Amino acid sequence: MTEKRAEAALKDDGPLASDQGKTVIADQVVAKIAGIATREVEGVHQLGGAGSRAVGALRERIPGSRTNYGQGVSVEVGERQAAVDLDVVAEYGVAIADLAAGVRRNVIASVERMTGLEVTEVNLVVHDVHLPDESEGEPEGEPRVE
Numbered sequence: 001m002t003e004k005r006a007e008a009a010l011k012d013d014g015p016l017a018s019d020q021g022k023t024v025i026a027d028q029v030v031a032k033i034a035g036i037a038t039r040e041v042e043g044v045h046q047l048g049g050a051g052s053r054a055v056g057a058l059r060e061r062i063p064g065s066r067t068n069y070g071q072g073v074s075v076e077v078g079e080r081q082a083a084v085d086l087d088v089v090a091e092y093g094v095a096i097a098d099l100a101a102g103v104r105r106n107v108i109a110s111v112e113r114m115t116g117l118e119v120t121e122v123n124l125v126v127h128d129v130h131l132p133d134e135s136e137g138e139p140e141g142e143p144r145v146e
Contacts, residue, residue: 014080015116025115027077031070034084034122037110038073041102043094045130047072048087082117089128100124 016023038044048071072087084107090099104122111119 014118016079023116025077025117027075028070030075030077030082030084030111030115030117031073033111033114034075034086034107035069035071035073037106038086038088038103039069041099041106043091043099044088044103045091046089048089048127077117080118081120082111082115083120084111084122086122086124088124088126089130090126092129092131096126100126 016025035047038047074085076083086103086107088099088103090096103124107122108119111117
């Protein structure tokens, strides 16, 4: 009888637990997967609010630094489920409702496939719209120093 209860308990823990051990997935792993999946969707210009984008731009200028794929991504990870919050900058001309649906679809598919966690929700906040003529770096013009 105890063996049946143990088997039932393992089934409740989902695909990340077995009689041979338990797998725990860190928040930053889910955040990185969600960030990469979001960037794959056409119409997403960048992730993050104004502050995190400014810090990210400074970080990218440092030689040897890596891209922060978790920028603009906040997650809550439980034993069987995950919830994702995204801060997005959209490309001008993209239907935001369609963009949100595409991001949700891609994030849910990627996180569930790679982690085995059920994604309960994906919330998006669109902070800005990127215009094609906006420059990414410093303004063009004469250099201030030689």
